[in-house]
Amino acid sequence: MELSKAITLRQSKRWFTDKAVPTELLEELVNQAQQSPSWINSQSVHVTIAKGEKLEAMRKQHAELNHDDNEPSRPFIPFRPIPEWEEPSQSNMKSWFGDVKEAMGDEGSQKLGEAGDQLYNAQAVVYLTLPKDYSDWTLIDLGLFAETLMLSATDAGLGSIPAYQYVQYPDKLQENLGLPEDRVPILGIGLGYFDSKEGLNKIHSKRMPLKQMLDIID
Numbered sequence: 001m002e003l004s005k006a007i008t009l010r011q012s013k014r015w016f017t018d019k020a021v022p023t024e025l026l027e028e029l030v031n032q033a034q035q036s037p038s039w040i041n042s043q044s045v046h047v048t049i050a051k052g053e054k055l056e057a058m059r060k061q062h063a064e065l066n067h068d069d070n071e072p073s074r075p076f077i078p079f080r081p082i083p084e085w086e087e088p089s090q091s092n093m094k095s096w097f098g099d100v101k102e103a104m105g106d107e108g109s110q111k112l113g114e115a116g117d118q119l120y121n122a123q124a125v126v127y128l129t130l131p132k133d134y135s136d137w138t139l140i141d142l143g144l145f146a147e148t149l150m151l152s153a154t155d156a157g158l159g160s161i162p163a164y165q166y167v168q169y170p171d172k173l174q175e176n177l178g179l180p181e182d183r184v185p186i187l188g189i190g191l192g193y194f195d196s197k198e199g200l201n202k203i204h205s206k207r208m209p210l211k212q213m214l215d216i217i218d
């Protein structure tokens with residue numbers, strides 16, 4: 001697939017079919033993502049993938065945690081409420097809720113929540129972890145790694161979603177994924193095959209005009 005096509009086709013999918021993703025394909029995607037750049041080639045990102053029965057057990061636990069008032073969301077990178085963001089980010093986030101409504105009507109937000117409870121029915125979740133005392137630069141490395149992985153997934157006919165939802169309970173992940181004490185889960189990426197007619201997969205997140213975010217100084 002042409003790179004420009006993969007860039008355009010990669011849009012977050014939020015509901016996957018039950019079809020399993022072959023292990024060899026997952027290995028290939030991670031191998032491609034490993035080609036992304038990192039600070040002095042430090043390669044601090046480690047990948048742990050949950051799939052099959054392990055992921056099913058985690059899915060069940062995640063839905064329970066999401067509905068347990070005694071289990072607040074506690075991602076390693078703290079959550080920041082929308083009103084605390086600067087402009088134009090705040091306005092862009094507000095418009096995104098309009099994009100959700102456009103795709104799924106008034107029940108969109110509720111359906112999103114329900115899908116999140118089920119880890120978007122991803123058939124493999126790629127957890128990207130970093131050393132606990134990571135340099136902030138490695139967050140850039142991790143983002144580059146994530147995008148390369150998602151573009152490669154698109155190229156292979158898979159859908160993907162990077163989600164905060166996957167890393168809300170890092171202590172549980174530590175246990176479930178058998179992570180060493182000194183590594184922390186930063187981001188999860190759900191992968192799977194998808195039906196593009198599914199409303200949750202029709203959300204088209206619009207981008208602000210180029211002129212609003214680009215200055216070229218000559």
Ligand SMILES: Cc1cc2nc3c(=O)[nH]c(=O)nc-3n(C[C@H](O)[C@H](O)[C@H](O)COP(=O)(O)O)c2cc1C
Nearest residue numbers: 010011012014096112162163164165166187203205
């Ligand atoms: C770090 C990060 C966390 C995200 N977390 C969620 C999430 O928890 N739930 C969700 O539905 N989308 C999540 N998204 C997806 C964004 O909503 C999406 O990338 C954005 O709207 C742009 O849309 P696109 O990916 O389809 O181009 C996340 C994206 C990023 C980069």
